Amino acid sequence: MNAIETKIRAALSEAEGKLAAAVDAAAVEQVRIELLGRNGLFPALSREMGSIPAEERRATGALFNTGRTQIEAWMEAAKERLNAGAAKQAAAALDVTLPGRRTGCGHKHPVSIITDECVAIFRRMGFIVAEGPEIETVYYNFDALNAPEDHPSRDPQDTFYFGDGRILRSQTSPVQVRVMESHQPPVRIVAPGRVFRRDTPDATHGMNFHQIEGLSIDKGVSMADLKSVLQRFATEMFGEKVKIRLRPHFFPFTEPSVEYDFSCVMCGGAGCPVCKHSGWIEIAGAGMVDPNVLKNVGYDPEIYSGYAFGMGLERLAMLRYRIGDLRYLYENDVRFLEQF
């Protein structure tokens, strides 16, 4: 072993120890400067290489090269070890579990959620939204809808009146009349909106609530079309399993008239308190538009037929979210609003 080889071996064993013990990047750098830097050991030894005998030069050169590679590898390992430590330290400094700076999530009112959903479902079935005033005339709310002159719903017990004889609409159906008056068939609209009944507010009654109304008029429209649209709506709103059932009923503005039920969305029809153990939940009324209503707006009932349906949006919201008391919807307690 010549003097150069001796120096290389000594340097290697010293470097290994120093790098393993290095606590920071500066210690690693110090080793690099001492051994590999411009004025370090290895460049110096490289210059001395000429002084050793030619027959030894080959072996010494090989040792020189592997030695240098070895040191670089140790340095790399040391750096990695140090970086990992630093990352750990940094992680300890940032507590990612602390709360973020929130600017408010924003919550849609449950009745709006249901309204928007209904509208989206019916738009997919070719309906668009129409609207009308909330302060209505008796004509649009009752007369044009074939309500008999002395129908109880016209009574000031049940409907809100103003001094000029107008009323707060008790249903969204006047929108049907307004649309039919201004459009020729085919007509395909839904009308969501606020309606008013003179009921003292309690858990299931409001004097002020929302309905969505549907109307489709064309040649050859039948009850099968009505049932199909309502079934599609039930499926989209409450899922594949929900079935609908039509029952005969009576409304002045439709003939035939039906009430429609959804199979109970809670128990699937097996019977539970929500459906009063009947398996069905009454949703609302519908029917084929009465020929008198068509005549009132100037449509020929011999040519056109159509269906209309309506439903209460609060009721759907209460079913969907299992809201037990209607009044929560108008109290606006943020602990309630923020659940939706």
Place this chain on the structure above:
Amino acid sequence: MNISKSWLEQYVPIHCNVETLCDKLTMAGIEVEAVDNAPRVPAGVVVAKILERNPHPGSDHLSVCQVFDGKEKVQIVCGAPNCDAGKTVPLATIGTVFKTPEGEFKIKKSKLRGVESFGMMCSGEELGLNNDNDGLMILDDSLEAGTPLDNVFPGECRIEVEVTPNRPDWLSHWGVARDVACLLNEEAKLPELNVPATEAAPADLVTVEDRELCPRYIGRLIRGVKVGESPEWLKERLTSVGLRPINNVVDITNFILMELGQPMHAFDADLLAGRRVIARRAKAGESIVTLDGSKLELNENHLVIADAEKPMALAGVMGGEFSGVTEKTVNILLESAVFNSSNIRATSRKLGISSDSSYRYERGVDYDMADYASDRAAQLIMELAGGEALSEKVEVSAGRPEEKVILCRFERIRSLIGFDCSNEEMVAIFRRLRLKVEEITEISCKVTAPLFRLDLEREADLAEEVARIHGLDKIPVLPVSATVVDSIRDDAYIQLENLRNELIGFGLDECMHYSMVSERSALSDSRFTRNDLIALDNPLSSELALMRPSLYGEMLGSVERNIARRNLNLRLFEVGRVFCGNAEMYPEERLECCIVLTGCRYPERYSGERDLAYDFFDLKGLLECWLEKRRVKTFSFKPAEDGRFAAGTAAAIEVNGKVIGCMGQVAPALTKGWRTTMPVWAAVIEVDPLFRAKTRNEQMTALSQYPAVSRDVAFLAPQELRHGDVVEFIRRSGLANLESVRIFDIFEDEKTLGKGVKSMAYGLTFRHAERTLRDDEVNNAVEKLRKKLTDDLHVTLR
């Protein structure tokens, strides 16, 4: 209405169970709301035969009986006087549970004065079958021992149904039986009557002065009746539908009402002056005291049944107090009449009284039924109240109304109901419903609606009958086929839906309030006075008497309520319709939006950040982002004075040069007493102008590829100089290539700058679309601005 199943079975055989029956009724439009199917006697009570009766060794009033209960001989100790051997009696066997108002009691093996007893023989009262408690109830000897008594006295099955207003014919057992017969494919029958008159009627017994209000009146005299208790079966019929038995004559009239739907009235003929009735309009000033004791003032709109002198009954609604049948009554004038339904409804509503009778008259009774009902009642009174003489009927009528004949085009009906039902099936359905069908051809038939079906007028009504009886469940569900009728651009909801989604996107919670408010709430929006408000004529209460002119009042109410519940950090909004009676303010109905911020900006954070309260610029920033997002062409905020907001905090919101709303800190007068120290910030904005507002160009602006050059300008200005004016001034200075102006510092310090002076610093960015700007051209521009600032805005450059 209450229907008794066994009563129904008097007219139509029912071979299905109650559930099936109820299902069929509901699906045919007679909606069953409740079924009361409780047994009448408790399970465990059986028919038993008394075999032996022996005296009790330890008592002189008790007997020890050996009784056969159908299976074995058991010993029963009994206190009844009539427990004689050979009698057939009810026996409550061991384990029978009686439910009494005091609670349940169970029959157990017991010892009475030392003698064992294995059950209890019962009286009629103990079983709740009658009021007889003098001894054991004695049963028919033909009954076999061991038969459950429930089979002998089956429980009433009471079905409560909702009858829609178009079907008054369902307001009787016979009427429901007709439809049940159709549904079950059975035949419904009324009892055959045999009522021979025994004498002529007095000539002037019935006079009808107004045949429009009284189209048919049938009266007859029954003499020599004995008013008393009704037989058990009759009392049971009435109690089974919830009516209280009174006396045999009154019970019979009530029975007829429930059986046939024809209201009947029995007058005590001896109390009628002149022994006659006159159906006439009341005269002004007349009055009547009705059965329920109330005195009613009458006028010519009311139809009365009067005697020769005065009103004795309010026709079709209620009898008078002094003409009714009592125990003393001997002679009866029996009324079976048809009255005008609208008039009865108006009278009932005006006078605020109603009855089972008016309920039916209001909806319309069967013209043809009056005659049969009169006979039926007369026969029952003769049989059950021992009438001695029955007069001929006296009928006064305006003539039988014509029956409606409706053309039924089979194909038309099929196309309306959307399912297949053959011509023959339709005809069969009509016939089962007792409609006359004639002139049947390949394409149509003529259907005559009987007078009990006044709801049938048009083809559509026949379609309903076919759909209802054929079964709505047979309507197929098809894939929905939609015709695209209108453009989505015509959709009236999209704008509102988007607007709401935008505000929710800014982290606001949506509220909903009633449209009716109190005066205090309405006027908390100080733009309005009482005269601007629209008032309801018939509000539920004074708190809900006015249409909201603004969303402000109710929103503040919700804020206060939340604060009271310690929900202190609120970001709320509502979009809704508001109403105004003063067209100068706005025409009647419009959409408004109200936004509120109060509390902490980051309540979930900690240390100093936690306490950052919302300030003016939080709300303003939100509004700016919103308007920016809506792409309105221009918007700005101008200082304003507004009673809704605290002085010096209000700003008017201008969109495209027009004020559309206002924002600021809610006026202290409105938040007085609220349990919060935080300011409440609110904005009230008119929505329609936003929907209509001109928006910015939709086309994109090309991006410059060249670098921007920045320069700063700072100056001392008087306190009153507003930022908006500075920006406006700079923008108008016509600096070439100016891209943006941003304020980056405002500094006030009385010591260094002097009183009423502030330092303002602005960063200007210049950029050219097509080339890199040279330093000198930017410097020249800035120099020009600095000169203008000094000369025209009179500020001191720094």
